[in-house]
Amino acid sequence: MRALVWHGKGDVRVDTVADPEIKHPRDAIIKVTACAICGSDLHLLDGYQPTMQAGDILGHENMGEVVAVGSEVTNLKIGDRVVVPFTISCGDCFFCKKGLFSACERTNPNADLAIKAMGHSPAGLFGFSHMLGGYCGGQAEYLRVPMADFGPIKIPDNVTDDQALFLSDIFPTGYMAAENAQIEEGDTVAIWGCGPVGQFAIRSALMLGAGRVIAIDEVPERLAMAEAGGAETINFADVDSVYDELQFRTKGRGPDSCIDAVGAEASGHGSADAVLDKAKASIGLATDRVHVLREAIMSCRMGGTVSIPGVYVGMGDKLPIGAMMNKGLTIKTGQTHVQAYTKPLLARIEAGDIDPSFVITHPASLEDAPEMYKKFRDKEDGVIKVVMRPHG
Incomplete structure (x- = not known):
């Protein structure tokens, strides 16, 4: 064959x-x-x-x-x-x-x-x-x-x-990601990555009662598909800080839930942490570039939930575990x-x-x-x- x-x-x-x-x-x-x-x-x-x-x-x-x-x-x-x-x-x-x-x-x-x-x-x-x-x-x-x-x-x-x-x-993966986000009626959900899993996470979050979904990517056709599915969008290439933009759109509180639908190969174009991630991965000091996960942890509101359907394969550096703990975040992951x-x-x-x-x-x-x-x-x-x- x-x-x-x-x-x-x-x-x-x-x-x-x-x-x-x-x-x-x-x-x-x-x-x-x-x-x-x-x-x-x-x-x-x-x-x-x-x-x-x-x-x-x-x-x-x-x-x-x-x-x-x-x-x-x-x-x-x-x-x-x-x-x-x-x-x-x-x-x-x-x-x-x-x-x-x-x-x-x-x-x-x-x-x-x-x-x-x-x-x-x-x-x-x-x-x-x-x-x-x-x-x-x-x-x-x-x-x-x-x-x-x-x-x-x-x-x-x-x-x-x-x-x-x-x-x-990808449909069950996007749906489980939204389910893991512990969405309550009317919640604001931020989703990093508008690839196929992110697209299904957007639609699943809305099916599960989200009031707003804010989708983050830089690829125009992916952002257009996200908007067609009912999401607001952020082109991360057009803003100085995704964190600042999310705080502005949520009046300083942060999204109720954040979904990392990117995983191990986040680009984070030009940001200092992403450049360092890429350098470490290139010489075997890390396997995963975790820029998006850092951003999701920092952006999520106090007591919120971070759901991770994006695939990670090994070790990533400098996760803001202090923010995760002190903000009382719930982290839900899994194949x-x-x-x-x-x-x-x-x-x-x-x-x-x-x-x-x-x-x-x-x-x-x-x-x-x-x-x-x-x-x-x-x-x-x-x-x-x-x-x-x-x-x-």
């Missing part, structure tokens, strides 16, 4: 590789009908995520048609259309029983690597480094789906692939517990509350993937979300 393969930092190629096979009775194989490039895939492209190996197949936003099932998969049949959560969860361990599906303790075969880096191991993830399981991703013609009797969700005929695909990651959200969010799609296809700017073929990765990374050609169809 054809698949997008990581060959090293900045080097991804579409190669011919072996077709996947059933390896366990709980496996299924899907023919991938749609897959997408996620912002967190760029951390892999740029070499920020450790334990990648040449030959790894990328991609964790996947859906398709079931073409084979293991003997213990009784909930799916050949021909079903399914969306596959990016988190691989067993459904029956201590954490899965608590609904903490991204903390599943049974699906990372390389848990020892994660434990050394994080203290404990999260769930295995598709296409997301060997520290997180080494599972092949779905930017490919076919995908092996472990724990297929628990994770995938069947999609009804009245919902298109473009509407359903993002149940695999998304996707399986907790797929059914209720599918119901919202069917009810017409949201059409997730709004975020797609660039339909493409799998063969276009290397070019599209670079366009997405470099913010060229108005790219916000790329969806690829491996079979045309």
Whole structure:
């Protein structure tokens, strides 16, 4: 089959590789009908995520048609259309029983690597480094789906692939980010990053009762999409201080909740802390550039909440922990517990509350993937979300 393969930092190629096979009775194989490039895939492209190996197949936003099932998969049949959560969860361990599906303790075969880096191991993830399981991703013609009797969700005929695909990651991720922000009716929510997750966080915050959403970015097409979704916007390239602008707009109190939908590669153009972050990362003294997280902590009102859906991979310096403690902030984070959200969010799609296809700017073929990765990374050609169809 054809698949997008990581060959090293900045080097991804579409190669011919072996077709996947059933390896366990709980496996299924899907023919991938749609897959997408996620912002967190760029951390892999740029070499920020450790334990990648040449030959790894990328991609964790996947859906398709079931073409084979293991003997213990009784909930799916050949021909079903399914969306596959990016988190691989067993459904029956201590954490899965608590609904903490991204903390599943049974699906990372390389848990020892994660434990050394994080203290404990999260769930295995598709296409997301060997520290997180080494599972092949779905930017490919076919995908092996472990724990297929628990994770995938069947999609009804009245919902298109473009509407359903993002149940695999960015819609639940944006929604959980807004839920973690502990929004009360009428609250003001500031969201850093108007990429795909930020776009869904904007719309989810409004669905959960926010009175105002203030979205922060510098890319014109992203800011325009945020405004179309109901947000006020701040172009951080046009203001001297995002903090000062947020205080002005909230009469000195600060936003009730702040959402960091940027993560490890914040740019912070020209700010002293961001320049220092980049220098440290370049020589291995830090892995994460945490400019946005600092700004969110400093901007949030007393007793407010900072929600972090943006992916961080290791260590970042100079977090204002004194401000966080003295302001009494709540910090809520985590890889998304996707399986907790797929059914209720599918119901919202069917009810017409949201059409997730709004975020797609660039339909493409799998063969276009290397070019599209670079366009997405470099913010060229108005790219916000790329969806690829491996079979045309």
